[in-house]
Amino acid sequence: MDQSWLRKTRRWAPVFAAAAAVRVAYWVVVIPTWVPNADADQYVQLGRGLADGKGFSLVFPQMELHATAFRPPLYPALLAPTNLVFGNALWPARLLSVLLGSLVVVLAGVLAARIGGRTAGYAAAAAVALYPPLLANDTVTLTEPLALALLLGLVLLADAERWVPAGLLTGLFLLTRPNGYLVVLVVAFWAWRKVGTRAALGAVAATLVVFVPWLVRNQVQVGTFRPTTSDGFTMAAIYAQPAQDAGTFIDPVFSHAYDDPDHRLAQFDEVVWNDRLTKDALHGVKAHPDYVWRTVRRNFRGYFEISAELNTYPEVNDGRDMALRDHVRPIFFAVTILGLVGLARSWRDRRVIALSVLVASFVVLSLLLVAPPRLRAPFDLACCIGLGLLVAAFLPDRWRLPELAPDATVDDPPVDEPAAGQPAPA
Template identity: 30%
Template structure:
């Protein structure tokens, strides 16, 4: 980037950080809900030197460790303050804006990079998730960092960042395939990246084996994710078809869940996973029903009330949630146009496979917007930037 371009980029990053910090201070009544309660509880326990907190009175590997450890570092430095936790995520969100620009500059041009950064700075869904005490911002930061390193063919750095991303969301493991494709100059760089990723994850896997006495690579979430979706109550729900339900409200698996306090978490996960797969075998059309409805929900087309409700899972108010939905629709329309530009077609297929794989990683389970879409949104922003870049270029060329 030229010096003037760098100055504009820095100005955009400062503006992005200011917007996010202002949002934190404008919402002093923020309250922890749902997953954020767990992240906060684990972080306080780790910061106090007690390790991960117990779940239902027994050891747990339900929450991937990257974000609780990051949050524990914030609490260790500044004390267990929600304001500091949110400000830390505001900084992470600003890093996401910067990495979107880096990837666009690597792939296309500084012009596209600046447009993408400007769009990311004001993209409301990223701001909404970024203002919450949730794991997705850190996960997306590591993921985009891994992609930027893979483009530069830095396999060691890409592998470590990919490992950290997996420790944020276990379904990111599948992204090793496109990133191996990206660094490929023969098998050696891809092998270095995979080994670096594995070595980053292994200490947590060993910890899980020690405390749970079972092989758990990252998390025990899959069983409850499957069971909460693949059950008769969820499938027969006429208001929100095939939407994930808390296992406390699912009669099909009550005999399993009622033993939650006395059952090893890894064993419980296996039992729930097995029972869910049995349900799918008995109802082979259920995955297609889930995929249809979760796809609609990912596009915020599954019903206005549901979209507002799921925005509430990151403690976003109704007005903020509604603004995020409308913002996503506007960006998505631009992204559709950007997908048909020459520059989008010239980008390597492995890059576009990342959002596709992230979509496939959740579409058969559960989707809550905006947070479950956060790994895909940077690519929506990139495509929107390509559309705007092409449009403004044509206008300047008109005599």
């Protein structure tokens, strides 16, 4: 097992190093003076609070520091050690994102190699390493690189029939993206189909071991068993009457439409505020159900870059360079079309099916609520993997990488019928 691990490390270490170099170059050349704002700043503040011994606490959306569940905990917990060692310096947090994004490149290559062979793996890794929409997430303090790494990791572990570790990563994923409940069902169903009920229950139990303590903490310190208290904020910002009147996202914290005592006083209790905003959103949907379809259409235009102007505000908020965005926008359409074709060619592969189901759930959620380009990361990742599969399928034989003999270790996934090319060890 150790020799196999060393071989795989040597195989992918240059890819990791190249991906990290690209991300550092983007950091230095494109956004060297980036300062966290909005979501990115909240994650930084949460990490600093943990490092300073203040617990998982935040001032937003109130006026004083308080125990919070407004954001999921895993990413701030990873930021906290950088604050313990380097104080409030921002560069260690940005470097963490570089490393996580580089890990995503390697894991995407491993998954593509298992599906379509070494050529597909390296082509997919190159696509993920260089794709501007993904690159833009990997030098700022946002959760996307971590979420993608966990998503790929749990798919790879499930593919290798390592159900308990897959369940553990699923729990960590929920501590990064609490709305990813479908991941639990996909892993459990996969385990049930491949092995049986015991494996499925083991995966779910492992997930709960990781996830439930956070729910208990929230009940004790915040007053709710919910994983986060931000759902009402998001729903009201899209579907409450002030948002419908404006026809766009309206922030309940800063909008004067919420200056009445009922809403402002509710802000001092996250649970009450979350419930109040959820009711506002549901009332808006009930009064104007057609607004849901209007929201989906608007989000579709922004999500798929049809109306790029819809993305300007969120992209500026997320630290993206608008001039670069406009120059590389055509690349999005090419990668999306070719990537979807590549995935479609391998549609019978169990790994492609699992990834597609998970990505589709995130796409639907974004179309129904908010659809900034950074939340498109799972879709962009899947398209890059599909692009790698397509390249491998049509590349002339003389340019293909020779396949390696499978390593006879428990780390290797069970061999399936290939969907495109021949499966190769990761």
